[in-house]
Amino acid sequence: xxxxxxxxxxxxxxAEDPFVGELISFLAGGSxxxxxxxxxxxxxxxxxxxxxxxxxxxxxxSLAAAQAASHFRAKHFLLDAEERIYRLVAEVQGRRRTxxxxxLRGFSVETDLSMRDFTINAMAVDLxxxxxxxxxxxxxxxxxxxxxxxxxAAGILRECHKESFLADPVRLVRALRFRRLxxxxxxxxxxxxxxxxxxxxxxxPGERIAVELLETLSGAGSxxxxxxxxxxxxxxxxxxxxxxTLGLEQNAYHHLDVWNHTLATLEELDELxxxxxxxYPEYSxxxxxxxxxxxxxxxxxxxFLRLAALYHDAGKPLAFxxxxxxxxxxxxxxKYSREAVLSLAERLRLSRRARDYLGSVVxxxxxxxxxxxxxxxxxxxxxxxxxxxxxxxxxxxxxTADRFATRGPLTTLQGLExxxxxxRELLNELVREEKTPPLIRGRDxxxxxxxxxxxAVGEVLRRVREAQMEGRISRREEALRLAARxxxxxxxxxxxxxxxxECRDGDYDLRR
Numbered sequence: 001x002x003x004x005x006x007x008x009x010x011x012x013x014x015a016e017d018p019f020v021g022e023l024i025s026f027l028a029g030g031s032x033x034x035x036x037x038x039x040x041x042x043x044x045x046x047x048x049x050x051x052x053x054x055x056x057x058x059x060x061x062s063l064a065a066a067q068a069a070s071h072f073r074a075k076h077f078l079l080d081a082e083e084r085i086y087r088l089v090a091e092v093q094g095r096r097r098t099x100x101x102x103x104l105r106g107f108s109v110e111t112d113l114s115m116r117d118f119t120i121n122a123m124a125v126d127l128x129x130x131x132x133x134x135x136x137x138x139x140x141x142x143x144x145x146x147x148x149x150x151x152x153a154a155g156i157l158r159e160c161h162k163e164s165f166l167a168d169p170v171r172l173v174r175a176l177r178f179r180r181l182x183x184x185x186x187x188x189x190x191x192x193x194x195x196x197x198x199x200x201x202x203x204x205p206g207e208r209i210a211v212e213l214l215e216t217l218s219g220a221g222s223x224x225x226x227x228x229x230x231x232x233x234x235x236x237x238x239x240x241x242x243x244x245t246l247g248l249e250q251n252a253y254h255h256l257d258v259w260n261h262t263l264a265t266l267e268e269l270d271e272l273x274x275x276x277x278x279x280y281p282e283y284s285x286x287x288x289x290x291x292x293x294x295x296x297x298x299x300x301x302x303x304f305l306r307l308a309a310l311y312h313d314a315g316k317p318l319a320f321x322x323x324x325x326x327x328x329x330x331x332x333x334x335k336y337s338r339e340a341v342l343s344l345a346e347r348l349r350l351s352r353r354a355r356d357y358l359g360s361v362v363x364x365x366x367x368x369x370x371x372x373x374x375x376x377x378x379x380x381x382x383x384x385x386x387x388x389x390x391x392x393x394x395x396x397x398x399x400t401a402d403r404f405a406t407r408g409p410l411t412t413l414q415g416l417e418x419x420x421x422x423x424r425e426l427l428n429e430l431v432r433e434e435k436t437p438p439l440i441r442g443r444d445x446x447x448x449x450x451x452x453x454x455x456a457v458g459e460v461l462r463r464v465r466e467a468q469m470e471g472r473i474s475r476r477e478e479a480l481r482l483a484a485r486x487x488x489x490x491x492x493x494x495x496x497x498x499x500x501x502e503c504r505d506g507d508y509d510l511r512r
Contacts, residue, residue, distance in 0.1 A: 004045045004153050008125065009135035017049050019072075019092045023099065026071050028131030032059030035109050035124040035143070042120050045138070045152060046182070053099040056112055056124065061086050061101035068099065096298070110145045117171045118178065118190075119148040119158045151187075158187040165193055169200035173212040173238065176228045180221050191232070198233040209238070210348035214296075217303040220274060223267040226310065230259070239310070241340035244317030251328040254408040258316050262309070264405035265398075269309050272401055273302055279400060279420060283427045290393045296354040304354055305394050307341075308361040312398060314340035338363035361394050368399050372422055381422075382469050385429045386462050392430055396423045432469075439468055439479035449484055460486050 014021030020040070027034045038054035057064045062078075065086035069076035074090035079100065088099040105112045113122040124143040130136055139149040151158050157179055165171050175194055178184060186194065201209070216225055229235050236243040245258035254261055273291055277284035291302040315336025321329045341362045345355040364387070371384050388395050403419050438461070445451040445460060460483050467473045467482055 001153050002046075002155060004138070004149065005047060006138050007135055008044065008130065008138065008141075010130065011134070019090070019097055020053060023053070023068065023072075024127050025131060026068065027055070027064065028127040030064065030067070032057060032064065033109075034058070034064065034127045036127060036130075037113070037124045038116075038121050041123055041125060042148075042152065045123075045149070051095055051097055053097070054102070055099060056102050056104055056109060058104045058109075061103050065099075065101040068101075109143055113143065113145060114160060115167070116160050117164055117168070117174060119146040119160055120152045120178070120182075120184075121148070122146045122160050123148040155182075155184050156187050157184040157190060159190045159193060162189070162193065165197040165200065169197065169204040170208045170212060172198060172201045172204075172232075172234060173209055173216075176225055176232070176234075177212055177216040179228065180216065180225050181219070195233045199237050201234055202237045206347045207349045210350060213307070213348070214299045214303045217306040218299065220270040222270055222306045222310075223263045226263060226266065239344065241311070241314045241343060245313065248317055248320065249328060250316075250330075250408075252408050252410040254406055254411075256405075258313050261405055262313055265312065265401050266306065266309050268404040269306065269397060269401035272397055272404075273305070276397070280396075280424060280427060282424070283431070286427070286431065287393055287397070295357060296351045301357075301394060304357055305361065305398060307344075308358050308365075308394070309398055309401065311341035311344065311358070312337055312362055312365050312402060314362075334363055334366045337365075357391065357394075360389075360391050361398060364388060364391070364395055365399050365402065367395065368422060368426070369419070372419065376422055376425075379470060381425055381429050382466060385426055385433060386466050386469075388426075389462075392426060396426060399423075433465075436469065438465055439473065439476050440464060440483065444480065445483055445487075448480060449487060451487060456487070 010021060010025065013024065024036070035056040035058075036053070037056050040050045040053045043050040055064070061084060065076045065088055068074075069088050072088070072090050074088050076086055076088040079085045079087040084103050086101045088101070090097045090099075105115055109124055109126075113124055116122040122145070125136060125141070126143065129141070133141075136142075142149055146158075146160050157175060159165070159171075172194060175186075175190070179186065216222075226235075229238060230246070235246075242259070242262075245262060248258040250256070250258060250261065256264060272279060275284075276287040280287060291300060291305070293301050295301050295304050313333065315333040315338070316330045318336040319330040319333035321331065323329060338359050341358045342355060345358050350358075367384060367388060371380055374380065385392060400420065400423060403416055440461070442457050442461060445457050446453065451457055451460070463486055464473070464479050464483050468479065473479055473482060
């Protein structure tokens with residue numbers, strides 16, 4: 001049993017969370033009943049402060065949202081026209097706070113709570129009663145028809161009703177998120193229904209599935225999440241491209257099949273992102289800053305990097321072959337993996353930037369190992385830095401985790417150490433380049449050379465930058481002349497180098 005808070009007082013709330021304390025005091029004085037529900041109340045009972053607040057309004061939610069927005073001088077808008085949900089967004093002491101105002105469903109708040117997903121989210125507090133009494137005692141003063149207090153204290157995740165997953169298949173994914181986020185165990189009937197209704201997840205709107213996934217991937221512990229995905233029967237419906245990796249044998253560089261290697265890679269990646277200084281101490285600060293950069297909406301690179309790790313070997317079932325000597329090969333598996341993750345991104349309706357990121361990181365996760373098959377000269381390093389571009393740090397992290405998760409009999413410590421050294425050299429080159437401003441930029445090519453916007457501009461800039469970092473040019477005039485020659489020679493129209501060079505065995509030779 002976990003210890004939950006036993007009281008809720010206006011005074012305590014105002015001290016711990018002044019924004020919500022003021023919000024409750026303001027709304028409690030209105031003519032319509034307003035109830036605090038869902039995640040904020042659940043987290044409060046656990047001793048946490050959530051940035052997101054859910055309210056149920058017995059009257060007009062648009063009016064309540066407008067009045068609160070006016071009071072806080074904040075923005076509000078219609079979030080969901082069908083459900084008539086309005087959202088207020090406020091910046092409070094550097095934190096983004098959201099408040100959702102939903103209409104009361106049914107004839108009472110108890111009816112409304114019965115329509116919710118899980119019992120731990122089906123508790124409510126009457127704000128008028130809180131304002132009147134100033135302090136409420138729990139669980140006595142909770143509106144808690146489904147015994148969510150009891151389940152939260154016992155660490156149990158239980159559906160509110162037997163058709164919860166049928167009513168909204170997105171809850172199938174949300175269940176796994178809550179289980180891992182709060183360390184809960186599935187109630188038996190809930191687990192049985194989760195497995196029974198798993199196929200329904202393929203019918204859920206992709207953008208809503210994306211929100212649940214990205215929320216889940218915002219924190220560590222991703223290996224355990226995807227173990228649940230597989231054990232609950234969701235894998236083939238949520239990630240059909242990965243179904244073929246289950247039990248798929250690999251060559252002697254590996255000690256695990258493809259699926260379990262993927263899980264091990266996720267585990268290694270979580271450890272590396274948690275403390276990059278263990279492997280790359282000189283670049284720890286830079287790595288952390290990159291991982292915290294926002295890639296889509298409020299979600300950072302680290303969430304998408306975990307998704308890339310999940311799909312980095314998704315192409316191996318299609319690339320699988322066995323030679324006459326019996327050895328297993330995965331020729332160009334990164335090409336198929338890239339196609340697989342782009343299919344996923346399309347289903348989830350991710351932004352163009354997120355799709356490009358996933359395609360690049362997955363498609364290029366072999367590039368460093370391929371470069372090590374030849375002479376890793378300073379020029380080769382610089383070219384690799386330019387080829388990997390803004391995602392170099394991400395590729396370094398993913399491929400390092402991939403290597404640490406590869407421990408077959410043909411894998412050697414010397415090979416792993418060589419790989420890490422190469423990654424350090426790449427990171428060092430990246431730092432050097434970031435301290436060196438480019439001689440020309442895209443607008444120079446458009447304005448002075450008359451080039452049209454498109455991939456050609458990026459390719460010319462990449463070639464010019466490469467020449468600059470190699471010391472072949474050092475002045476702006478030289479850069480423009482080189483750019484003009486490249487464009488005139490047609491090099492700009494040539495597609496950038498194919499990121500999917502074939503790797504003979506589909507894996508790095510770690511004996512080198």
